[in-house]
Amino acid sequence: MRTVFSLFALLAAHAAAQQTPYPPHFDGAREEVYKTIGDVKMKLYIFEPKGHTAADKRAAIVFFFGGGWTNGNPKQFEQHSRVLAAKGMVAITADYRVASRHQVKVVDCVRDAKSAIRYVRANAARLGIDPDRIAAGGGSAGGHLAAATGVIAGLDEASENGKISSRPNAMVLFNPALVLGNLPGEPKDAEDRYSQRTGIAPEKLSPWHQVAKSAPPAIVFHGKADTTVPYAKSEAFCAKMKESGNRCELVGYEGQAHGFFNYERGDGKMYQDTSAKMVRFLAALGYMK
Numbered sequence: 001m002r003t004v005f006s007l008f009a010l011l012a013a014h015a016a017a018q019q020t021p022y023p024p025h026f027d028g029a030r031e032e033v034y035k036t037i038g039d040v041k042m043k044l045y046i047f048e049p050k051g052h053t054a055a056d057k058r059a060a061i062v063f064f065f066g067g068g069w070t071n072g073n074p075k076q077f078e079q080h081s082r083v084l085a086a087k088g089m090v091a092i093t094a095d096y097r098v099a100s101r102h103q104v105k106v107v108d109c110v111r112d113a114k115s116a117i118r119y120v121r122a123n124a125a126r127l128g129i130d131p132d133r134i135a136a137g138g139g140s141a142g143g144h145l146a147a148a149t150g151v152i153a154g155l156d157e158a159s160e161n162g163k164i165s166s167r168p169n170a171m172v173l174f175n176p177a178l179v180l181g182n183l184p185g186e187p188k189d190a191e192d193r194y195s196q197r198t199g200i201a202p203e204k205l206s207p208w209h210q211v212a213k214s215a216p217p218a219i220v221f222h223g224k225a226d227t228t229v230p231y232a233k234s235e236a237f238c239a240k241m242k243e244s245g246n247r248c249e250l251v252g253y254e255g256q257a258h259g260f261f262n263y264e265r266g267d268g269k270m271y272q273d274t275s276a277k278m279v280r281f282l283a284a285l286g287y288m289k
Contacts, residue, residue, distance in 0.1 A: 007068075007177060007180070007228075007229070010068070010227075010228040010229075011066065011067065011068030011069070011070075011140055011141050011177065011228060011229070020073050020075045021073075022073050022101075023043075023095070024045070024073055024074050024075040024078075026045050026047075026075075026078060026093075028047070029045045029046055029047050029081075030045070030046045030048070031043050031044070031045055031046070032044050032046065032119075034094070034115060034116050034119035034120075035112060035115045035116070035119065035157075037097070040097065040102060042094075042095050042096060042097065042112060042115075042116075043074075043094075043095050044062070044092050044093075044094050044095075044116060044119070044120070045074055045078075045081075045092065045093045045094075045095075046090065046091075046092050046127070047081040047082055047084075047085040047090070047091045047092070047093075048085060048090055048128075049085050049086070049087075049088050049089070049090070052090065052128055053128055054125065054126055054127070054128040055128065056128040057124075057128060057129065057130045058088060058089055058090050058128060058129060058130060058133075059088075059089050059090070059129070059130055059133035059134070059135070059282070059286075059287035059288065060089060060090040060091070060092065060120060060124075060127075060129040060130070060133065060134050060135070061081075061084060061089060061090075061091050061092065061134070061135040061136070061137050061172065061282070061287075062092045062093075062094050062116050062117055062120055062134070062135070062136055062137070062146075062168070063076075063077035063080060063081060063091070063092065063093045063094065063137045063138055063142070063146075064094055064096060064113055064116075064136070064137070064138035064141075064142035064143075064145040064146055065077060065093070065138065065139065065141075065142045066138070066139040066140030066141045066142045066143065066259075067098060067140070067141055067142075068140070068141050069098060069099060069106045069109050069141045069144075069197075070098055070099040070100050071098055071099075071100045071101070072098060072141070072142070074093040074094060074095050075093075076093070076139065076142070076262065077093040077137070077138075077139070077142075078093060078263075079263040079271070079275075080093075080137070080263070080275060080278070081093050083275055083279070084278075084279070084282070084288075087279060087283075087288045087289075088288045088289060089282070089287060089288055090127065090128065090129050092116075092120065094112075094113070094116045096109055096112035096113060096116070096145070097109060097112055104199075105197065105198055105199025105200075106180075106197060106198040106199060106205055107155060107198060107199035107200050107205060108199065109141070109145055110145060110148045110149075110152070110155050110205060111155055111156065111157055112145075113136070113145035113146070113148060113149050114148075114149050114155060114156050114157070114166035115156075115157055115160060115166070117134065117136060117149050117165075117166045117167070117168055118156070118160055118161075118164050118165070118166040120134055121134055121164055121165060121166075122161065122164045132169060133169055133170075133285075133286070133287055134168050134169055135168050135169060135170040135171065135172055135216075135282065135287065136149045136150060136168035136170075136171050136172070136216075137171070137172035137173070137174075137278075138172075138173065138174065138176065139173075139174035139175060139176070139259070139261065139262070140174070140175055140176065140177060140228075140229065140258065140259070141177055142176075143173040143174055143175065143176025143177065143178070144176050144177040144178065144180070144205075144207065146168070146171050146172070146173055146176070147171055147173055147176055147178055147207035147218070147237075148205065148207055148210075149166060149167060149168055150167060150168050150171045150207075150215055150216045150218070151207050151210045151211050151212065151215045151216075152204075152205065152207065152210045153210070155204075155205075167216065168216055169216055169285075170216050170217050170218070170281075170282070170285055170287070171216050171217070171218040171219070172218075172219055172278055172281065172282070173218060173219065173220045173221070173234075174220075174221045174222075174261045174274065175221065175222050175223060175226055175228075175229050175234075175258055175259065175260070175261070176207075176220065176222075176229070176234065177229050177233075178206075178207045178208050178220075178229075178233050178234060178236075178237040179206055179207075179208045179209075179233040179236060179237065180198065180202040180203070180205050180206035180209075181201075181202040181203040181206045181209060182203075183208070183236060207237060208233070208236055208237045208240060211237070211240045211241055211244055211246070212244055213244050213245050213246070214245075214246070215241060215244065215246040216246075217246065217247035217248070217285065218238075218241060218246070218247065218248045218249070219248075219249045219250075219251065219277070219278065219281040220234045220237065220238060220248065220249070220250045220251065221251050221253070221261055221274045221277070221278075222234040222250065222251070222252055222253070223252075223253045223255075223256030223257050223258065223260045224252050224253060224254050224255065224256065225254075225255050225256055225257050226256070226257055226258045226260075227257065227258070228257075228258035229258060231252060234250055234252075235250060238250040249281065251274070251277055253270065256270060261274040
């Protein structure tokens with residue numbers, strides 16, 4: 001069994017080994033502050049199609065980086081964003097608070113992700129975005145956040161306009177952490193130990209535990225040799241999504257470990273393959289031609 005405590009450690013260690021300079025800089029992307037907490041400003045890095053205008057009303061995606069909710073960098077999804085912008089979407093890679101930089105809990109990361117989706121929808125007309133075609137994407141802990149925005153109700157910032165939905169219209173998830181807490185049949189662990197890291201009971205932040213009818217359609221990419229986030233967890237999530245009447249496509253990769261999908265990983269074939277399937281999934285939803 002993979003406990004929440006060991007999941008934190010494994011995800012954070014995996015991301016720490018691949019750290020890039022922070023804060024990031026992106027050539028050709030615009031920056032907007034979507035949320036201010038005290039003196040901390042959280043930014044969106046926006047990649048737009050060539051010639052994009054506010055009148056275009058294009059589909060959009062917001063990506064959340066991995067890092068065990070402890071570290072990580074929006075730079076992770078730069079190339080994915082560039083690919084989708086070239087295909088006609090507004091692609092955004094989002095910053096959010098993490099434990100190493102902001103001393104926050106996982107519940108705060110979820111609140112930031114929900115704030116990012118809400119900000120994009122609230123400003124859709126100005127940004128040239130269709131408010132009914134906003135996807136959430138992410139990898140590892142960022143995949144958890146993307147899924148959390150899609151299936152977990154509540155946990156929104158009280159100061160924000162709750163009449164504007166923070167739920168995306170689709171989810172693109174790369175080896176995501178979808179089960180926090182215990183699956184049926186697994187031995188129970190001490191809740192308070194994990195709540196020290198999550199901020200609330202893990203099950204309340206666990207996408208698998210919160211799946212219900214009418215969740216956004218999802219595609220999940222996962223390596224079958226992943227020892228950080230076991231492939232079986234994504235199997236369980238997609239199974240429950242389908243049982244609830246939702247669309248969930250699981251794409252498994254034999255022999256691939258955690259983070260296999262990242263740009264410049266190995267010979268790049270896995271990045272290219274997962275990106276091509278991501279494009280096909282979004283095109284099938286009408287998010288691009």
